[in-house]
Amino acid sequence: ASSAMTAADTRNRHVVITAGPTREALDPVRYLSNHSSGKMGYALAAAAHAAGAKVTLISGPVSLATPSGVTRIDVTSALDMHTEAQRLAPTADLFIACAAVADYRAEHVAEHKMKKRGDSETLTLTLVKNPDIVAEVAALAAPKRPFVVGFAAETRDTQDYARDKLTRKGLDMIVANDVSQAGLGFGSDDNAAWLLWRTPEGVESDTQPPQPKSALAETVIQRAFDLLDTSS
Ligand code: CTP
């Protein structure tokens, strides 16, 4: 099916992508977040649009222009992203979770700006776990369940952790990268990756050398569409 793939085949496909960081408020002026630039998710959105799909990007706060032809929905927190993902995933043929979702949020968000306290040298925050957005999408029952691709950014034992995430979250494919490599991953224009995907026979993988995120995005979109074709 892969070689027969044309723009016509993908014209009616809906691809939903989460991208960027989330921000977890502590009070009206402070938040917890991470260094995700959103570049990889935006590159995926552009590549999916170029492949002829209808694309919806659920984006955390980033400073990137919306790729042309892409519908962008802005969100701030993991809970906001979760709400939009739950709403849109059942309408998707392909769901790609590229966002760096904060694993935890503050248990209580202060209504007013927190004051520095004179009587203590430490501050303890209690955090609670955010929902696992991609795992919930992967757990949808057919026919609502899209083909599901996750990402894994690791700083050690990358392949082992990625394989574990593929299984634990019930994903169809995972894109794993080692973010400890200088010049690759977070904030960078380039990325290297291992792609792991499920087949009836087990897990297959290949290695993607360092390349522009736009090139890696094209490869990921094409591989996902090929697998979608062979699975449907
Ligand atoms: N993800 C998600 N919702 C979350 C956390 C993660 O959808 N609350 C998605 C990410 O978008 C990514 C994948 O899950 O596609 C893996 O994210 P990662 O942070 O690597 O996995 P975690 O399960 O959070 O494990 P850890 O942070 O401990 O490595």
Ligand code: CA
């Ligand atoms: Ca995480």
